[in-house]
Amino acid sequence: MAKSDDCVHILQGLLVFGNVVIGMCGIALTAECIYFVSNPHGLYPLLKATENNDIYAAAWIGIFVGLALFALSILGIIGVIKASRTLLLVYIVLMLITFAFEMASCITAATHRDSLTPSLFLKQMLEKYKKSEPASNSDKEVTKTWDELMLQNHCCGVLGPSDWQEYTSAFRLTHSDADYPWPRKCCVLDAQGLPVNLDGCKLGVPGYYNSNGCYDAISGPVNTHAWGVAWFGFAILCWTFCVLLGTMFYWSRIEY
Amino acid sequence: TMLPLLLLLLPAAHAIVKVQYRPALTQSPPLEGLTTASTFVLDQPRCVFEQYGNADIWLVVALDKAASTFNNTAGPGTPETAFQGFPDTVPAYMTLNATLANYPCPKPAGDITVLRVGSETSCAQEEARPTCNGPLPGPGPYRVKFLALEGSEPVAETDWSVPITLREAKSPSSISTTDRGHSAGMIAITTILSILFAILLAGLVAMLVFWGKPESVTVRRYNTHHVYDQPAARL
Numbered sequence: 001m002a003k004s005d006d007c008v009h010i011l012q013g014l015l016v017f018g019n020v021v022i023g024m025c026g027i028a029l030t031a032e033c034i035y036f037v038s039n040p041h042g043l044y045p046l047l048k049a050t051e052n053n054d055i056y057a058a059a060w061i062g063i064f065v066g067l068a069l070f071a072l073s074i075l076g077i078i079g080v081i082k083a084s085r086t087l088l089l090v091y092i093v094l095m096l097i098t099f100a101f102e103m104a105s106c107i108t109a110a111t112h113r114d115s116l117t118p119s120l121f122l123k124q125m126l127e128k129y130k131k132s133e134p135a136s137n138s139d140k141e142v143t144k145t146w147d148e149l150m151l152q153n154h155c156c157g158v159l160g161p162s163d164w165q166e167y168t169s170a171f172r173l174t175h176s177d178a179d180y181p182w183p184r185k186c187c188v189l190d191a192q193g194l195p196v197n198l199d200g201c202k203l204g205v206p207g208y209y210n211s212n213g214c215y216d217a218i219s220g221p222v223n224t225h226a227w228g229v230a231w232f233g234f235a236i237l238c239w240t241f242c243v244l245l246g247t248m249f250y251w252s253r254i255e256y
Numbered sequence: 257t258m259l260p261l262l263l264l265l266l267p268a269a270h271a272i273v274k275v276q277y278r279p280a281l282t283q284s285p286p287l288e289g290l291t292t293a294s295t296f297v298l299d300q301p302r303c304v305f306e307q308y309g310n311a312d313i314w315l316v317v318a319l320d321k322a323a324s325t326f327n328n329t330a331g332p333g334t335p336e337t338a339f340q341g342f343p344d345t346v347p348a349y350m351t352l353n354a355t356l357a358n359y360p361c362p363k364p365a366g367d368i369t370v371l372r373v374g375s376e377t378s379c380a381q382e383e384a385r386p387t388c389n390g391p392l393p394g395p396g397p398y399r400v401k402f403l404a405l406e407g408s409e410p411v412a413e414t415d416w417s418v419p420i421t422l423r424e425a426k427s428p429s430s431i432s433t434t435d436r437g438h439s440a441g442m443i444a445i446t447t448i449l450s451i452l453f454a455i456l457l458a459g460l461v462a463m464l465v466f467w468g469k470p471e472s473v474t475v476r477r478y479n480t481h482h483v484y485d486q487p488a489a490r491l
Contacts, residue, residue, distance in 0.1 A: 103449045110442035119433045126428035168425045177293040178377050178391035204288025241452045248459045
């Protein structure tokens with residue numbers, strides 16, 4: 001009897017430990033998703049304009065799932081210690097629902113990350129940047145985001161300044177090719193925000209214009225965001241799977 | 257005897273010297289804007305017109321097919337060579353007037369000495385400025401040469417350049433955004449999570465079915481010493 005008693009105690013201990021880890025991971029997931037939702041890199045307008053901001057939806061779900069995991073882990077600890085069938089049944093069912101939501105969040109984040117290709121951002125930039133009237137709010141947001149992006153990251157276009165030469169664009173309609181082969185923000189600017197050497201910039205002399213594209217500056221944070229939500233959620237779910245299996249086994253062993 | 261002598265002198269007086277120089281796009285330093293949709297960048301003709309200190313050096317820009325028929329006696333600033341009529345009524349125009357003082361020889365090392373053809377947008381429509389260096393109206397191809405005029409007499413010319421073709425821009429709707437593959441990570445996440453969820457659901461169903469048969473799980477709550485001897489009696 002002591003042996004099986006010990007087994008039960010060991011199982012209880014493992015389950016309590018498992019639930020503690022789930023609770024802490026839930027808090028961590030909530031914190032991580034709040035960070036992403038707060039738009040630290042200012043890229044939200046670009047994603048919103050592609051009508052593809054499901055990565056933000058995945059982060060929002062992550063916030064609530066994280067809190068649910070924390071609450072349910074407390075319920076689980078109480079249920080395991082008290083060896084109560086009802087509590088544990090409620091725990092298992094609610095955990096399965098949370099599991100389903102978190103699964104949806106992970107898969108959404110991973111799928112939509114895959115759809116954010118350079119072509120998508122290139123097309124959006126060409127069609128919306130500095131679009132003259134009629135310009136919707138999303139167009140103005142895109143313009144503002146691109147201006148800040150090019151200014152802060154010292155980059156030009158998605159793949160490079162040649163984007164503006166290879167394709168016609170809304171920008172090209174109002175800015176002639178001879179005066180603006182690429183936007184002024186692609187030039188190396190001085191402290192007042194004016195090009196250091198305008199002719200050098202227009203000619204494309206190395207050192208007076210930004211020759212690299214901004215795609216790395218966009219995809220870096222977006223990748224971190226998407227994989228942070230997707231892979232951390234995946235890890236939590238794998239752990240939760242083990243804890244739930246253990247709980248189901250324990251539930252079936254509880255004296256009736 | 258004077259007449260044949262005069263006749264001999266006349267063609268010599270009108271001969272244009274062909275300078276051994278071919279205008280070319282700037283190779284060094286590498287320029288991002290070497291050719292755009294309406295401009296291109298040439299090297300300045302340094303150390304080429306050294307003997308023509310009094311001449312005006314003009315750049316002649318012509319359509320590729322009109323280069324061979326260009327008449328060197330056509331004057332700059334006339335309607336026949338006005339930029340504003342290019343290319344419909346004027347097959348070749350003259351622009352970028354300079355003198356030898358603008359092209360000192362030798363070129364100081366490290367200086368970027370170029371001519372940007374097509375950079376003046378303000379006078380592109382102004383008939384009063386026929387020598388405007390306006391943006392080129394199409395992708396070309398174009399050929400250029402330098403022509404030195406003393407007064408209104410052409411005295412020297414360079415070779416025609418090779419044909420220069422400008423960039424043509426495509427429409428952004430030609431960018432395809434639909435062919436996106438699925439990364440391995442996404443497929444892994446989806447399959448593994450689906451399998452785990454299915455196992456859990458099966459476990460839940462088994463649990464509930466299990467619950468419906470309490471007899472097989474009922475174990476007495478109290479633990480007596482007898483149970484030590486019969487561990488198999490506990491489920």
